[in-house]
Amino acid sequence: MRAWNIGNEMRLDFVKIFIDSTSELIGEMIGPSVSVDSMTMSPSPVAGREVMAIIGLTGEAQGRVIFDMDLFTAVRLAGQMLGEPSPGMTPLVRSSIAELASMAIGRAISQINDEGTRLSMSPPTIITGSNLVSFDQCFETLVAPLSTSFGEVRMNITLQHLD
């Protein structure tokens, strides 16, 4: 039986694909000024801002990607995607952020599958609120903050190859 163990190695090669795909996609959809600030390893996800998009990953590797950002950034990013400013956290703004995350991860898993590793993704889940810091599992997570012209989007990536 396959197991997802603490001791399994993080797939840093795949993590790079996730970060590159996300930077590329945000650049295409929002604007070209995207940069990746210093990445860190954390014993668990550090996501905790007001808007989170979570995508599960299953297949030959398993894990999740959590995007988090503050409300202001989410509303501005969504406004850019929608082509019109939004008054606040509307359902369409939530959906825009979910779709941005979904497109970024979809593009990454397409590359990973084309390179020979079977990986699929869940539809995105969006959570909004404050103090969103509670995770019931602690897995080594790579934290990559992406600077955009609308604010920071932080990626928390946990991806381990299954035994």
Next chain:
Amino acid sequence: MQRVCEVMGGAKAALTCLIVDDSAFMRFHLRRMMDSIENVIASEAANGNEAITEYGRLRPDFVLMDIVMPGLEGVETVRRICETDPEARVIMISSVSYKEKVQEALAAGAKCFIPKPVTTKELRDAIDRVLSV
């Protein structure tokens, strides 16, 4: 959109389209693109089961179909639609676009595949292509 008019025998009759995507953003975005194309009336479905029902009810001229959706996902939805109507013109639009998945979608009956994010030109070209089949 010359081909659209040709298919309709030169008349200005409207084409009908069913947009299937669980994302409200994508349905909004694609509907806006459809609005920019003359003579297309768009309807929407938010998941695979709804799409099958709406397809049977509306028999649209073409369908824009996502893949990753909760419940019945896009490829299986296309398969079921094409079982009942082998002439269905389905354009897959998905960010999940690896070779095997594209082949799976085409084998299920989709007529073409566009990776997200889609541009209006790509969409126009795809619609033109499926209408000419």
